[in-house]
Amino acid sequence: MKTVVDDKLGKTIYADNIKLVKGKVRKTPGESLNKAGLQILAVDRSDLYSQLRLMGSDSNITPVEKRSLDREWKSLIASKAATLQKVDEYDIGEHTISVSMLQAYNNLENYLNIVLDPTKMGDNTDITELGSPITLFEDYYTKKTALDEMLFRLETGILSGMDYRTKFTVSVIGSTGVTVPLDGSSTTLRVSLYQEGIDATANYPDSDFTWERLSENRTADSTWREPQQLVGKSITITKYDLVYKSASFLCTFKHMYSDTMYFEKIGFASFSEEVPGPQGPQGEEGKSYRLEMHSTNGLVFKPGEVMETTMYGRVFLNEVDITDTLPDSAFRWTRNSFYPRLPPDDDYTWNLSHASGYRQIHVAADSVEARATYHLDINQ
Secondary structure: OOOOOOOOOOOEEEEOOEEEEOOEEEEOOOOOOOOOOOOOOOOOOHHHHHHHHHHHHHOEEOHHHHHHHHHHHHHHHHHHHHHHHHHHHHOOOOOHHHHHHHHHHHHHHHHHHHHOOOOOOOOOEEOHHHOOHHHHHHHHHHHHHHHHHHHHHHHHOOOOOEOOOOOEEEEEEEOOOOEEOOOOOOEEEEEEEEEOOEEOHHHOOHHHEEEEEEOOOHHHHHOOOOOOOOEOOEEEEOHHHOEOOEEEEEEEEEEEOOOOOEEEEEEEEEEEEOOOOOOOOOOOOOOOEEEEEEEEOEOOOOOOOOOEEEEEEEEEEOOEEOHHHOOHHHEEEEEEEOOOOOOOOOHHHHHHHOOOOOOEEEEEHHHHHOOEEEEEEEOO
16 A cells, blocks of 8 residues: 655655655654564555645645645555455455445545546636545545455454464563552552563553453452553552452553554463461562563463463563573473373473573473473572
8 A cells, every 4th residue: 555645845755654755765653563474554644634734724726736636646546456456356345344435435536536637727726615635535545444454354364353463471460479468558560561572561552551350259340440441551459459358450451553453462460468477587688589481372272282382481680670681501490291201201301401501491282282381490
């Protein structure tokens, strides 16, 4: 989907999300989302709409503006033809979205047939009685985008709009571990988002993260913390947010990367009221370590599924990620299979070979058949 527009001086054009300014190339805010396989291309039409607003404000179209409109119109026709070819391929010509786009196209065509016809208009054309050009263009491109995204879903098989091709993991942790203080003081729950195994939390806005509670009282959960919706990368809870001294808190990550396409992943953690225990030995003053385990393809698999995943750990000191500062020798993995395996694939041999030097491990379908569980220890 291409857009070609020149400004008043004819010095700027847009083509496939790349802005060319006096021969120099730079990316625009509408840069396409880079994805494996098919992509949705987002085109920045801000300059076009600014120019159209100017045309509408003075009710006059100059020769330079007509040339700009003519180029945009020719590009639009070519783009429409490619889209209609796919519409025929998927036999959705009678779908409401297709019909709506064609109606918007016809309205724009009727307008431009008059404006761009030199036999009907002079050099400086008064468009007062012809309607607003920006309204017609915006209406067409809005409906064209909806149709393009519908075709994208049909081509990729992502009919619901949720794009599952990028792997996300959502991790929820509490500032006081998995317990909530008895004295009523607060615990902060924070979410970490991993995209293809890399921390991407900072790459997405707070508004992409919403929270809810899951407890034994589902009726109370539905109205928990109303009327405001809990949005953000962290929330605070106290023991008064628990039900019968425990509850799970879910964080849903949902990012709309186009009008209808989105990423979505849910993470949760369960918390309970603090239970005082016997006094333990004094730890190193001022230092609190925490270890997280992550999987690039989920945590639970069923026999018969074709699957594989990579498991890795993240180590935090006082909530600061220090994983990359640790030597490979600090990571010790162990495997425990419910069904015994024969050497050399038995757990004893596997554990010896993974006692040091592996920051991550690869898990394949045979581990599921053996009902294996994996553990990671950090040796400091």
